[in-house]
Amino acid sequence: MSSAPAGAQAAVLGRLRRQEAEHCRKNPVYFVEQYVRIEDKDVPGLLVPFRLWPAQRAALLDFAAYRFNIVLKARQLGLTWLALAEASRLLALTPGRTVLALSRSEEEAKELVRRMGVILRGMPEFTAEQGRAPPGWQGPVFRVTAMSVTLRWPDGPEGVFKAFPSGPNVGRSFTANLILLDEWAFQQFAGEIWRSAFPVINRPAGGRVIGLSTIRRGSLFEELYADPGNGFHKIFLPWDADPRRDAAWYRATRLALGEDGARQEYPASVEEALAVPGGAFFPGLSARHRANGPPEGPVRRYIALDYGLDMLSAHWVAVDTAGRAVVYREYDAPGLTIGQAARAVLAQSGGEEIELALAPSDLWGRSQESGKSRAQLFCEAGLALTRVSRDFAAGCAALHEWLASPPQGGPPRLRIACAPNLWHCLAHIQKDPRRPDVYAKEPHALTHDVDSLRYFCVWWAQPADRPRPARRCAWEPDLLADYEQADEAGRAYLEQKYGSPYGLY
Numbered sequence: 001m002s003s004a005p006a007g008a009q010a011a012v013l014g015r016l017r018r019q020e021a022e023h024c025r026k027n028p029v030y031f032v033e034q035y036v037r038i039e040d041k042d043v044p045g046l047l048v049p050f051r052l053w054p055a056q057r058a059a060l061l062d063f064a065a066y067r068f069n070i071v072l073k074a075r076q077l078g079l080t081w082l083a084l085a086e087a088s089r090l091l092a093l094t095p096g097r098t099v100l101a102l103s104r105s106e107e108e109a110k111e112l113v114r115r116m117g118v119i120l121r122g123m124p125e126f127t128a129e130q131g132r133a134p135p136g137w138q139g140p141v142f143r144v145t146a147m148s149v150t151l152r153w154p155d156g157p158e159g160v161f162k163a164f165p166s167g168p169n170v171g172r173s174f175t176a177n178l179i180l181l182d183e184w185a186f187q188q189f190a191g192e193i194w195r196s197a198f199p200v201i202n203r204p205a206g207g208r209v210i211g212l213s214t215i216r217r218g219s220l221f222e223e224l225y226a227d228p229g230n231g232f233h234k235i236f237l238p239w240d241a242d243p244r245r246d247a248a249w250y251r252a253t254r255l256a257l258g259e260d261g262a263r264q265e266y267p268a269s270v271e272e273a274l275a276v277p278g279g280a281f282f283p284g285l286s287a288r289h290r291a292n293g294p295p296e297g298p299v300r301r302y303i304a305l306d307y308g309l310d311m312l313s314a315h316w317v318a319v320d321t322a323g324r325a326v327v328y329r330e331y332d333a334p335g336l337t338i339g340q341a342a343r344a345v346l347a348q349s350g351g352e353e354i355e356l357a358l359a360p361s362d363l364w365g366r367s368q369e370s371g372k373s374r375a376q377l378f379c380e381a382g383l384a385l386t387r388v389s390r391d392f393a394a395g396c397a398a399l400h401e402w403l404a405s406p407p408q409g410g411p412p413r414l415r416i417a418c419a420p421n422l423w424h425c426l427a428h429i430q431k432d433p434r435r436p437d438v439y440a441k442e443p444h445a446l447t448h449d450v451d452s453l454r455y456f457c458v459w460w461a462q463p464a465d466r467p468r469p470a471r472r473c474a475w476e477p478d479l480l481a482d483y484e485q486a487d488e489a490g491r492a493y494l495e496q497k498y499g500s501p502y503g504l505y
Contacts, residue, residue, distance in 0.1 A: 017139060021093045021126065028064045028089055029057055036085045037122030038078075039115075047122050055241035056082055063210055066233035070184075070211045072225050072273055074239040074266045081115065083180050083210045087161065088119045090177055091149075092126045092140065095156025100200065101163040101180040102170060104187050109163035110146055112182060116161050117144040120151075127151070168192035168310065168334065176200045178208045185213040185221035189310075191445040192334070194220060215264060215273045218280075218428040219443050226274060236273075239266035281396075281431050281439040282403060289403060290423075291415035294328040295320035303345060303357040304456035305385075306448050307374070310334055312341045313448035315422060316349070317456050323413065325402070325456075330419040332449065338374055342381035358455045359385040364484070376484060380477050384501060388459045396438045398457035399450075414457070422449040 024031035029052065037047040052060065056078060063069055063086045073079050090097040103109040120127045120142050128134065130143040130152075140151040140159065151159035164170040166187040179201055187193060201207025211232075213221045224232055239245060239253075254262040267273035295318055305314040316329035331348050333341075345357070363374040364387055375385045389395065402414035416423055429439045429446045441447055480501055483494050 017126065024089065025093050028060050028086060031089050031093075032060060032082075032085045035123040035125060036088065036119055038081045038085075039118060047118070050081065050085060052082075053241060053243055055237050059235050059237065060086060062233060062235055063208075067207065068209045068232045069235060070209075070221070070225050070232040071213070071235040071237065072221075072267075072270065073212065073214060073235075073237040074241065075214055077237050077241050079212050079237065080112070080182055083182070083212060084112065084115050084119060086210070087178055087180060088116065088123070091116075091151055091159045091161060092120065092123060095140070095153040095159060097159045097178075098174060098176045099161045099178045099180065100174060100176045100197070101161065101182065102166060102187065102193060102197065103163060103182045104166055106165040108182070109165045112163045112180070113144065113147055113149060113161065116149050117142075120144075120149065166190070166193055168196065170196065174200055175203075177206060178210065181209070181211040181213075183213050184211045185216035185219040186442075188442065188444050190220040190443055215267065216443075218430040218440070218446060220445070222274070223428070234270075236270050238268050240268070280427070281429050282399075282426050284403070284405065285426055288405060288411055289415050291326045291328075291411075291417040293417050294318040294326050295324060297321065300355045301352055302355055302456055302459075303349070304452045304454075304459075305341075305345065305357065305359050306451040306455065307338070307341055307359065307363065309336075311448045312336050312344070313452040314345050314348070315419060315449070315452050315456065316352075317414075324411070325414045327414070327416045327419045327422060327453065330422050330449065332421055338377045339381045342378050342383040345383055356386045356459075357383055358388045358459050360390045360451075360455055361387050362390060363387075372481070373484065376477070376480060379480055379501070386459075388455045391458070392438050393435075395454040395458040399454055402457045419449075422453060425449040426453075 024035070032050050033052060036050040038050050040046045040048045059071065059079070060082055063083070071079060084101075087099045087101075091099060101109065101112045103112055121129060126139055128137050128139060128141050130141050133141050138154055140153045142149055142151045147163050149161040153159070162174070166189055168189045170193060179197055181187070181193075181197075184190065198209075201209060209232075211221065211224075213219075215222060224230060225234060239250060250262070250266065253266055257265060263272050263275075297320060299318040299320050302317045302319065303314055304317060305312065307313075311332060311334050314331045315327050317325050317327050319325045329348065331344060333344060336344065359375065359378075363378070363385065366373050375387070378385050403412050405412050416426075425446045425448075429450055432438050432440045439447070439450060479494075483491060483501055486494060
């Protein structure tokens with residue numbers, strides 16, 4: 001009996017592969033259980049078929065059915081593998097698909113790429129690695145690098161899987177079919193990432209999101225998951241989504257981690273996950289802290305600002321004759337040079353008479369390149385700054401003092417009007433788990449506005465009826481440089497002769 005020519009056999013196999021691919025495109029569970037192989041962590045190097053638990057199966061069907069999925073989960077439930085399996089269904093079955101994966105760090109991003117390579121190598125029915133394609137192969141050929149996987153199709157556009165560490169502008173220049181956000185609650189710059197990533201998939205007829213994480217209080221992930229009206233399809237997987245975990249396993253886990261640790265890492269319900277304690281740094285924040293606008297009557301106006309290239313955060317505070325303060329304006333903008341930042345603050349002030357512009361002492365460190373401090377560059381741009389303490393614990397204590405309700409009742413000393421981002425950050429920022437007397441520096445997006453307000457609170461602001469010293473001269477840059485380099489006696493002499501350089505701008 002003679003065999004069919006090799007070309008005819010390849011054509012038959014190609015036709016069968018296309019038919020099977022069409023079936024898999026319509027049946028994600030079938031595809032994963034028939035063709036996806038994952039690593040068995042208990043047997044290093046061993047690949048095993050991905051046999052789905054009921055909770056994983058339901059989540060996978062949701063990934064395929066809904067455009068925007070957000071998954072709150074207990075630890076170690078295979079959801080990263082599951083999301084990558086769904087991504088592989090797009091990449092291996094249809095030409096020209098792009099999947100972007102965002103993770104906390106470069107090493108974790110590389111791990112996502114490595115896992116995608118594992119999945120694609122494990123499905124020789126649909127994909128072949130570059131240099132290992134069998135004779136007559138008509139399917140896609142993939143190539144794995146440290147941060148991407150590229151699939152070259154014989155009769156269609158390339159597909160790509162690219163992974164990125166978290167950063168404020170990642171993925172901005174791409175158009176994607178799917179974005180994966182792994183451990184989303186723990187990604188730095190989560191807000192900036194979401195604002196730059198969402199347009200990548202925000203097309204009327206396509207583009208999907210799968211965001212996965214365990215809970216972290218105060219994070220964008222928590223905010224999105226708890227919001228019932230933002231368009232996300234909410235998925236929750238409890239600790240017992242793994243059928244091998246029973247009550248005895250959970251008791252042993254609770255003994256090892258403690259009650260709070262077990263609830264955080266292995267919640268049994270959404271309510272339990274969102275009620276993880278340890279929580280808010282300003283638990284007393286309430287409607288009493290809101291104001292309609294600046295105090296009436298005479299006030300002293302201050303600006304407090306936190307500056308870095310990643311973000312300028314500035315707040316305007318008015319203090320009345322009784323020493324009560326209201327934050328009445330805010331300005332947040334990333335990516336500004338010092339000159340741009342100074343001009344923006346001056347423009348926002350709109351000609352108001354400002355007592356002091358308060359900024360942290362690290363702006364007074366001199367640059368090795370220019371020999372000038374950032375504070376001096378601000379002054380040269382028209383905004384003179386007053387140096388305040390960066391003592392973190394003292395500043396946090398001052399924040400609490402200003403926001404505390406007086407024992408005799410009435411409003412607190414500090415209230416907030418027209419500063420929605422500051423309010424959001426104060427409401428969501430958490431205690432540092434290792435130092436409960438200070439707030440956590442992650443998520444970093446929450447800290448800029450709170451840092452700015454901290455610089456005002458740590459400064460002793462004078463009531464409005466205190467007479468203000470007259471400014472004797474406009475400090476030129478060279479005179480200010482002499483002042484910066486002078487010792488204490490020299491500064492006292494210059495202030496006596498010319499007045500303080502930091503009273504006004």
